[in-house]
Amino acid sequence: xxxxxxxxxxxxxxxxxxxxxxxxxxxxxxxxxxxxxxxxxxxxxxxxxxxxxxxxxxxxxxxxxxxxxxxxxxxxxxxxxxxxxxxxxxxxxxxxxxxxxxxxxxxxxxxxxxxxxxxxxxxxxxxxxxxxxxxxxxxxxxxxxxxxxxxxxxxxxxxxxxxxxxxxxxxxxxxxxxxxxxxxxxxxxxxxxxxxxxxxxxxxxxxxxxxxxxxxxxxxxxxxxxxxxxxxxxxxxxxxxxxxxxxxxxxxxxxxxxxxxxxxxxxxxxxxxxxxxxxxxxxxxxxxxxxxxxxxxxxxxxxxxxxxxxxxxxxxxxxxxxxxxxxxxxxxxxxxxxxxxxxxxxxxxxxxxxxxxxxxxxxxxxxxxxxxxxxxxxxxxxxxxxxxxxxxxxxxxxxxxxx
Numbered sequence: 001x002x003x004x005x006x007x008x009x010x011x012x013x014x015x016x017x018x019x020x021x022x023x024x025x026x027x028x029x030x031x032x033x034x035x036x037x038x039x040x041x042x043x044x045x046x047x048x049x050x051x052x053x054x055x056x057x058x059x060x061x062x063x064x065x066x067x068x069x070x071x072x073x074x075x076x077x078x079x080x081x082x083x084x085x086x087x088x089x090x091x092x093x094x095x096x097x098x099x100x101x102x103x104x105x106x107x108x109x110x111x112x113x114x115x116x117x118x119x120x121x122x123x124x125x126x127x128x129x130x131x132x133x134x135x136x137x138x139x140x141x142x143x144x145x146x147x148x149x150x151x152x153x154x155x156x157x158x159x160x161x162x163x164x165x166x167x168x169x170x171x172x173x174x175x176x177x178x179x180x181x182x183x184x185x186x187x188x189x190x191x192x193x194x195x196x197x198x199x200x201x202x203x204x205x206x207x208x209x210x211x212x213x214x215x216x217x218x219x220x221x222x223x224x225x226x227x228x229x230x231x232x233x234x235x236x237x238x239x240x241x242x243x244x245x246x247x248x249x250x251x252x253x254x255x256x257x258x259x260x261x262x263x264x265x266x267x268x269x270x271x272x273x274x275x276x277x278x279x280x281x282x283x284x285x286x287x288x289x290x291x292x293x294x295x296x297x298x299x300x301x302x303x304x305x306x307x308x309x310x311x312x313x314x315x316x317x318x319x320x321x322x323x324x325x326x327x328x329x330x331x332x333x334x335x336x337x338x339x340x341x342x343x344x345x346x347x348x349x350x351x352x353x354x355x356x357x358x359x360x361x362x363x364x365x366x367x368x369x370x371x372x373x374x375x376x377x378x379x380x381x382x383x384x385x386x387x388x389x390x391x392x393x394x395x396x397x398x399x400x401x402x403x
Contacts, residue, residue, distance in 0.1 A: 025058050026051035027381065030364030030396030034069040035100030036084030037396060042100055046363030046370065048381055051398060052101045053081065059386075061400045066341065066393025067118030067170075072125075073102060073400075078112030080105040080125060084393075088121040089152025090136030096152060107154050108133065117225075118393070119170035125154055130164030132157045132177065140173040141207025142188030148207055159185075159209045171225035171243075172271075177209065178223045184232060184255075185209040192228040193253030194243030214255040215240065226340065227271035237263030239276065246274055246286045259324070268340040268392075270358075275338045275345055282327040282335050282347065327376060330355060341392035347376065352384030354399055362395040 027048035028037040035042055039049045053061065057075055065072040070084030070091060081102040082091040089096055092105045108125060111133075115126040122136030122143060133154035134143040141148055144157045164180035174188030174195050186195030187209045196212035218234040225231070228244035232255060239262070240255035241247070247258060259276070266277040273286035327335075333349035340346075344358030344365060355376035356365040363370055366379040379399075387402045 024382075025401040026053050026061070026399070028396060028398045029366040031069065031362035031394070032396065034085035035098045036066075036069045036071055036393060038071060038083045038100065038102050038398075040101050042098075044362050046366070046368050048366050048379065048399065051400070053400075054102070057081075059402070061389070061402060063116060064389065064391040064398050064400060065116050065118040065123075065170075066391050066396065066398060067123065068120035068172075068394045069396075070118060070121075070123070071391075071393055071396075071398060072116045072118050072123055074113055074116045078114065078128065080108050080113050080116060082123065085121070086152075088137035088150050090118070090121050090123045092123060092125075092135045092152070092154045094153045105154070115165075115167050117168045117170040117175075119175065119225075120172040120394070122170060122173075122175070123154075124168045124170055124175060126165045126168050126177075130160070130166075130180065132160045132165045132168065134175070137173075138207070140189040141205045142170070142173050142175050144175060144177075144187040144207065144209045146208050148205075157209070167223055169223045169225040169230075171229065172227050173205075174225065174228070174230070174243075176212075176223045176225050176230055178220055178232075182219055184212045184215065184220055184223060186212050186230065189228070190253075192244040192251045194225070194228050194230045196242070197253045212242075212255065214242075222267070224267050224269050226269035227342065229269045229271075229274070231267055231269060231274070233264060233267060237265060237278070239264050239267065241274075246272075266338050268338045268345070270340040270345065271342045273340070273343075273345070273358075275340055275347075276324075277335060277338055280334055282338065284325040284327065284345070285323070330376065336387075337390055339390045339392040339397075341397070342394045344392065344395075344397070345376075346390045346392055346397055348388050348390045348399075352381075352386075352388040352401075354379040354381055354388070354390055356397060359395070364392075364395050364397050366397060 028051045029048045038051045060075045062076045063074045073081040083099045083102045112128040117124045125133045135151045135154045138150045167178040169176045177185045222233045230243040232240045242252045262278040264278045268275040276283045337348040346356045357373040357376045360372045384401045389400045391398045
C-alpha cells in the first residue's frame with residue numbers, strides 16, 4: 001500500500017511536527033511508565049496530555065485498542081501504529097523495546113488492517129482479506145500458532161488461512177476470533193473457561209484455535225474479551241458471557257445468555273465488572289474492587305447509581321439473579337460509547353463530553369488526582385464538534401476526535 005509506505009518513511013518527522021496540534025484532537029492520561037500514554041515520556045499523568053499521533057492521522061483514526069501497558073491505533077486507511085510496553089514483542093516492530101510515541105508498524109504496510117485488539121502482552125491484527133496476524137507473548141498459546149513461543153513481528157495464524165476473520169478480541173492471556181461463517185474461535189489460557197469447553201480438567205491452555213459451541217443458530221455480530229472474561233452479542237442484542245464469573249460465583253466454559261429482556265448495543269468488559277448499553281441506558285454488572293472513594297466534586301458528578309434486579313437465563317434453561325447497576329442520565333445527554341480498563345470505566349456522550357469512574361490510582365480517570373470514584377465524573381476536555389472515541393487500557397485512558 002503506497003500510502004502506508006510513505007507514512008513509514010516519514011513517520012519520525014511527522015510525529016515531531018504533530019506534537020502541538022495533537023493536543024487539539026488526541027489525548028491520553030493515567031499510567032505511563034512503559035510509554036503507553038504515547039506522549040514521548042515514561043511518567044504517569046493525572047490530566048489529559050497530548051497523544052503524539054502524526055498530524056496526517058487526524059480525522060482518520062477508526063479505533064484504538066488498549067492492552068496491559070501498550071496501545072494500538074488503526075486508521076481508516078488500514079494503517080497501524082503501536083506504542084508502550086514492548087518487552088514481549090507486542091508492538092510488532094521486531095524488537096523488545098518500549099516505545100513512548102505512536103510508531104507505524106512497517107511489517108503490515110502491504111496489508112489493509114480492518115480490526116485490531118490488545119491483550120495484556122499480546123496484539124492481534126485482522127485484514128480485509130480475512131487474514132489474522134498476531135505478535136507478543138505466546139506463553140499461554142494466545143497467539144494461536146500451535147506453540148507457546150512469543151513473537152516480535154506480526155505472524156500469520158495458519159489456522160485461519162482458509163477461513164475469513166471478521167473480528168477479534170483479546171483478553172489478558174486468551175484470544176477470541178469471529179469468522180465470516182459465524183463461528184467463534186478461542187485460544188490461549190483456558191483455566192476459567194474463557195476459550196470454551198475443555199475436554200479434560202487438566203487442560204490449562206490451547207495453542208491452536210478451536211470453535212466455541214453454544215450459540216445455537218443466532219448470528220453473532222460482535223465479540224469481547226478482557227481479563228479472563230469472554231462475551232458476544234447476537235443480531236438481536238442478546239448478550240452471551242463465559243469464562244470467569246461476572247454473574248454468580250461459578251465460571252462458565254460455554255456461552256451463557258444473560259439479561260434476555262435487554263437489547264444491548266455495546267459491551268465493555270473489565271476484570272471484575274462490565275458495562276452494558278441498552279436503549280440509551282447504561283448498566284454495570286459485577287463489582288469494582290476499588291470502592292473507597294473521595295466525595296465527588298460538585299458540578300462534575302452524574303448522580304448515584306440505582307440498583308435493579310434482573311434475571312439471566314442460560315442456554316440450558318437455568319437462571320441466576322444478578323444486580324444491574326443503572327447509571328443515570330449524563331446531564332440529559334445520550335451515551336454513545338463506553339469503555340473499560342481493568343478496574344475503571346469511561347463513556348462519551350453525544351456532545352463529545354467524556355466521563356470516567358472507578359479505580360484512579362494512576363490518574364487514569366483524568367481528574368487531576370489519584371482518587372477512586374464510584375460515579376461518572378466529567379473530564380476537562382474541550383467539547384468536540386464531531387464524534388469522539390474513548391478507549392481504556394489497564395490503567396490508562398485515551399480519547400481521540402474521530403472526525
